[in-house]
Amino acid sequence: MRCVLVGGGPIGLIAAASLRADGHTVRLFDPQTEKPTMSLALAESTLRLLERLGIDRLPGETLTSVHVSEKGVPGSMLLDAPELGYTRFGQIVPSEALEAQLSEQVSDVIEASAVESIVPRSRSLPPCVTLATGEVIETDLVILADGGRSHLTEQLGFIPQTRPFARTALLGRIRLSQPVPGRAYERFVGTGPLALLPLGDCLYGFVWSLDPARAMQLVDDLDALRALLERTVDPILGAVSIAKDPVAIELVERWIDQPYRPGVLLLGNGAQTIHPVAGQGLNLALRGLGQVLDALPHDDPDTAIAQAMARWRTDRDRTRFASSVLESIFDRPNPLRRFATATAMSVLDQSRSVKRQIAEAGMGLLS
Ligand SMILES: Cc1cc2nc3c(=O)[nH]c(=O)nc-3n(C[C@H](O)[C@H](O)[C@H](O)COP(=O)(O)OP(=O)(O)OC[C@H]3O[C@@H](n4cnc5c(N)ncnc54)[C@H](O)[C@@H]3O)c2cc1C
Known part of the structure; x- marks a missing residue:
């Protein structure tokens, strides 16, 4: 399957490496913007996923x-x-070390361009993205992992719910x-x-x-x-x-209840940002990615994504709720x-x- 990843933060990079490891064709676009460095608490499930990608010697x-x-x-x-x-x-x-190792692993598929617009799959046409350079790319699946940092979510008609x-x-x-x-x-x-x-x-x-x-x-x-x-x-x-x-x-706190359209999936901070008190944002998003990767080979992408997101939703809502309750109690x-x-x-x-x-x-x- 042809996949386009929009965004080369940790989620876009891990999704690119995972899809490629599963035999899909991948292109990843990121204009390489400055981001704050973080200290990420990677859960056991995340470490296992990274180990499967050959990333097993992270500092920290x-x-x-x-x-x-x-x-x-x-x-x-x-x-x-x-x-x-x-x-x-x-x-x-350290987030910068994680991103450096991942970027090295998928360096051959990263292109330093911003994505300007995304059109979901229609009855007759596959999903496609338009780059800031004007290039138009037809694909089978677009994963939008832009961290909620661009206009693309709104342009696709997603309405985030927010709670400051x-x-x-x-x-x-x-x-x-x-x-x-x-x-x-x-x-x-x-x-x-x-x-x-x-x-x-x-x-x-x-x-x-x-x-x-x-x-x-x-x-x-x-x-x-x-x-x-x-x-x-x-x-x-x-x-x-x-x-x-x-x-x-x-x-x-910001989340999109059903983060997909035909041929388009939102992952990572662009789909939900939760309170960092329990250090779960990245781990949660990767559990969603894991569900999608498990389902893709058995189904057409749209059904696979809808079913995977339905399974993951309970996890998302529970993690979001637990993180905000912890904040509000204390x-x-x-x-x-x-x-x-x-x-x-x-x-x-x-x-x-x-x-x-x-x-x-x-x-x-x-x-
Ligand atoms: C204070 C804090 C502490 C945290 N601690 C933890 C923790 O301990 N454990 C944990 O699991 N999670 C933690 N998180 C959550 C975690 O940081 C995020 O889940 C993770 O960084 C999200 O990564 P991302 O790839 O979705 O987005 P980002 O890292 O924001 O990456 C988005 C990328 O998209 C690119 N982009 C934007 N627009 C476009 C465009 N139009 N075209 C192409 N590319 C584009 C940007 O250049 C950027 O590189 C924390 C979050 C915060 C705020």
Whole structure:
């Protein structure tokens, strides 16, 4: 089958490599725009998919435990992979390294052009894309993985549903003087979560959900950011220094309920962006891609995609819901709420089966 991928972010690149590995003919278009670098928590299901593509030596750190706590109140929960019967929960990977390895693998099919328009399949004509250069390409399947960064979604008539969180994420990298190897931290601070993701060698990616005005102040004042991070992280982690200047990203939940048209499939951030609190955006999208890849050989593309998306929808809605509930529960500085959630965490910490379920959801094993 002839496939055109629009967008060379992680989703477009992984989709291109996977389709090619399955014997399809692939062309990928991306004008190579600047993007912020991230620290991605790759779930077990994502790592397995990447291993099948021959990507098994990514830098970063194996994730073996996750500590969840609320600043200023006692009570916390530790998810420990060996205790729950796993060797690891996943791996934290710098997004730039993941994209570099994937780009190298499919470099022969990447073309540095933007796609200007897409026409879905009609009764008599196959789907086609028009490049910014004017070239028109007929194909069998278009995968739109533009990150929601272009006009193409609206042009195709998709109407996204949106819900602003009134929060901005600060993303950056820090060094900690006393790291705990393999351990990620989810620390709730009243205005939203601060996630620390270990990248190895004392380096951590951080994602901090903050009031937008406060986030912008901190982007411009790195001394204040460093001092505030040091007061906020678990004190056992020692001193904090800034390793990579932060960027601010407005947090919005946005999704398209049925992300396909005849011959066209939306994947990745263009189809849904969810709150990053549980680090699930990429993992979720790839579970959808996995369903499509499994179905394509057995069916015509339109039926395969409709059936695959119907199967994946429960996973999407559950992951979206869980991510926003986590944000809304913890995003209140109210002392009663803080006491209640800290107590709940201490209670849940005693239950191996609950912790196993939480961990398996994070690893992409429950869907
Ligand atoms: C703060 C934060 C932290 C996150 N942490 C995690 C995590 O730990 N784990 C996880 O699983 N997920 C995480 N996510 C989600 C994850 O980052 C996204 O799911 C992922 O980056 C989406 O990639 P994408 O390929 O869909 O889009 P993008 O990376 O945005 O790529 C889109 C590409 O499309 C190209 N493009 C745009 N318009 C056109 C056009 N007209 N023609 C051709 N190309 C075009 C752009 O140049 C770009 O390269 C996080 C997200 C945020 C915001």
